[in-house]
Amino acid sequence: MLIVGAGPAGLYAAYYAGFRAMSVVVLDSLTEPGGQLAALYPEKVIYDVGGIPAILGRELAADLYKQAMTYNPVMLLGHGADQLFRLDDGSFLVTTTTGLLIHAKAIIVTAGIGVFTPRRLPVGQEYEGRGLRYFVPNPQELAGKRILVVGGGDSAVDYALMLEKVAASVTLIHRRHEFRAHEASVEQLRASSVRILTPYQVSAVYGDDRVTAVDVTDHDTKHVERLDVDEIVAALGFVAELGPLAEWGMELRQRHIVVDTTMATSVPRIYAAGDIADYPGKVKLISVGFGEAAIAVNNAAVAIDPSKKLFPGHSSDPDRHPTER
């Protein structure tokens, strides 16, 4: 089973496909699991996931990842799904943007709002992974460091506030005077120890193996300041597009994949779940994506092997779960 997208729907589908004893490959073009939770709102509290009264986006992403890994799927992060080839026996070959070839008897597309690409910092891209990053899944990784956060939206302000608690210092630069983030967060930011520089942009990045310093330039006065930093967190937003999946032959409606009540798309043995799946009455929520993922996996199990039952049994049944509780 190939699952395209490691957002909440894809991670949950990976768990469920493992529970159904399938061998599973999960692809995500991003290097972090969690989809929108990790990319767009890691520091926001989510209140409407059943059974979890309140949880941070990044914490839910981490828990979903842990659950997804229960049956050891092959998790290919940083690999986008690219071209689809259908074989005579009804199975598929899918190429990845990184040159891999994956054979799958069925596919579940949980691609959310499509391929997310972080808006890159215009300079210093060669330092990505060596002091320049677009995600902070675990703030402790940056404990004691001198950090530059770049951006003016919710993610940038949330990251600055989160990192202030563990970092040696945090500077936030934004190219405009006004922030796009929630007013309350901006007020919190102004009251914090975060150094705020506006309207500034990063004009050069210096380092050897890793980033050591940056030049930041005042947009109005062109004044340049050199800052010694250990880590740059670029939170400049993401671009999302359906990308190669649009060419897979599935019926689409307004950039979403049309599914029936079994989550089947118009291409046999390709299913869709989560934000990308569309049907009358669709509601785009994490909890809805979980249910759709379970429906998709169980129907795919029967499509691959008609001798299997649609109902998977209960995970609480004795001998059905591999981990200790």
Ligand SMILES: Cc1cc2nc3c(=O)[nH]c(=O)nc-3n(C[C@H](O)[C@H](O)[C@H](O)COP(=O)(O)OP(=O)(O)OC[C@H]3O[C@@H](n4cnc5c(N)ncnc54)[C@H](O)[C@@H]3O)c2cc1C
């Ligand atoms: C600010 C904000 C707050 C929100 N708050 C809530 C809330 O409180 N409660 C709630 O229920 N919902 C909330 N949502 C909505 C919720 O985040 C989405 O419904 C959920 O993330 C959808 O999950 P998904 O797995 O379908 O897709 P996504 O989370 O979008 O994940 C899809 C993944 O697929 C990957 N992908 C796409 N195309 C490809 C490809 N070709 N190859 C490989 N990988 C690919 C992407 O990189 C991405 O990681 C919020 C959304 C936002 C933006």
